[in-house]
Amino acid sequence: MKKTESLRALVTEYGKTSFEWGAFDCCQLVAKHISNVKGIPNPADEYAYTSLEEAENYLIQQGGVDGIVSRVLGEDSLIEDLDVGDVCVCKLPFVGEVLGLIGGTGVIVPLERGLLPVPQDYIIKGWIL
Secondary structure, three states, X not given: OOHXXXXXXXXXXXXXXXXXXXXXXXXXXXXXXXXXXXXXXXXHHHOOOOOHHHHHHHHHHHOHHHHHHHHHXXXXXXXXXXXXXXXXXXXXXXXXXXXXXXXXXXXXXXXOOEEEEEOHHHEEEEEOX
């Protein structure tokens, strides 16, 4: 599946889904997108968590969100080379680091009330998918 097709499908399917650790969070969203685009098993199926504490413990073991994504996609890319459908890490005020997908009008991230676009100015790292 193409990056843009996967992004559209995920926004349609999860656009108004409430945030839930281990079911609908930034790692789950990005893992589903990577699986769709690369045609590989969902990388998130390798671990299970249901709380912030469990998610943080897993992130520490894997070297943070950077480590999780780099394990699947390799080295990060220059931010200016990222395009719609690519994966990134944003550092959001009051939230911290969150994985997202480059959209046409910003970065699509899962927050409490569903998928929302945030400005691309918050991107601190990214990977071309």
